[in-house]
Amino acid sequence: RRVRTLDLLQAKAEGRRWAMLTSYDQYTAALFEQSGVEALLVGDSAANNVYGHATTLPVTVDELIPLARAVARATARALVVADLPFGSYEISDEQAVASGVRFMKEAEVHAVKLEGGTTMASRIRALTTAGIPVMAHIGFTPQAEHSLGGYRVQGRGEAAEALLADARAVAEAGAFAVVMEMVPAELAARVTAELPIPTVGIGAGADCDAQVLVWQDMAGLRPGRAPRFVKQYADLHGVLSAAVREYVDEVREGTFPEAERSFE
Numbered sequence: 686r687r688v689r690t691l692d693l694l695q696a697k698a699e700g701r702r703w704a705m706l707t708s709y710d711q712y713t714a715a716l717f718e719q720s721g722v723e724a725l726l727v728g729d730s731a732a733n734n735v736y737g738h739a740t741t742l743p744v745t746v747d748e749l750i751p752l753a754r755a756v757a758r759a760t761a762r763a764l765v766v767a768d769l770p771f772g773s774y775e776i777s778d779e780q781a782v783a784s785g786v787r788f789m790k791e792a793e794v795h796a797v798k799l800e801g802g803t804t805m806a807s808r809i810r811a812l813t814t815a816g817i818p819v820m821a822h823i824g825f826t827p828q829a830e831h832s833l834g835g836y837r838v839q840g841r842g843e844a845a846e847a848l849l850a851d852a853r854a855v856a857e858a859g860a861f862a863v864v865m866e867m868v869p870a871e872l873a874a875r876v877t878a879e880l881p882i883p884t885v886g887i888g889a890g891a892d893c894d895a896q897v898l899v900w901q902d903m904a905g906l907r908p909g910r911a912p913r914f915v916k917q918y919a920d921l922h923g924v925l926s927a928a929v930r931e932y933v934d935e936v937r938e939g940t941f942p943e944a945e946r947s948f949e
């Protein structure tokens with residue numbers, strides 16, 4: 686049976702933590718849910734991890750929908766959430782609902798995610814009123830990286846009150862969960878204890894109700910240095926590089942394909 690937003694609320698009530706990963710294609714989606722991941726995020730991080738952009742800003746609804754559709758189709762159990770990309774919900778509540786409807790109809794995802802706190806409360810209310818569950822995203826919000834001055838921890842010192850206000854606002858507006866990105870662990874713990882809805886941490890300490898990571902980061906596929914909050918559970922970059930190098934060598938030597946892989 687499919688995980689529903691109510692199951693995640695129930696998990697919070699019972700003190701059961703759950704795991705979320707990004708996914709952008711059918712094989713990872715099926716493998717992740719079979720490995721116990723409760724919720725999958727078709728993130729606008731596809732801008733970086735699929736389409737090769739430097740930021741999340743350029744990716745469009747038209748580019749995300751086919752990926753979201755593949756993930757939804759490949760799964761039977763996980764709750765599938767799609768990011769509303771930059772430019773698809775800022776203008777008005779009507780624009781947000783129109784974009785949300787496209788993801789629900791064309792990709793058949795189960796919820797959408799958008800970035801912002803108090804300023805996005807009316808968007809969250811409009812979407813939930815339309816029957817579209819919303820996961821909020823506060824703290825560091827990558828779509829706003831140019832106005833936030835780059836990747837930096839949010840909610841330190843004086844800014845803690847504003848982050849708390851954002852968390853309360855999105856819960857009050859009807860979000861079923863809230864991602865907190867790059868927030869001091871102690872503040873994230875306070876938000877998690879106070880809010881009635883699950884908190885999903887990324888760089889927000891272990892006291893959140895759930896955690897989320899970009900899969901290519903946690904599996905070590907992405908080359909280069911990962912952010913501090915990423916734990917690399919595998920070295921897919923190394924594994925795949927070695928396999929491809931061996932294949933290339935064997936093709937050059939003429940040892941692949943072997944007789945048993947050839948036809949008479």
Ligand code: KIV
Pocket residue numbers: 707726727728729730731768822864887897898899
């Ligand atoms: O797009 C994304 O991958 C995200 C998560 C990292 C929270 O928004």
Ligand code: NA
Pocket residue numbers: 728729730741768
């Ligand atoms: Na995102």
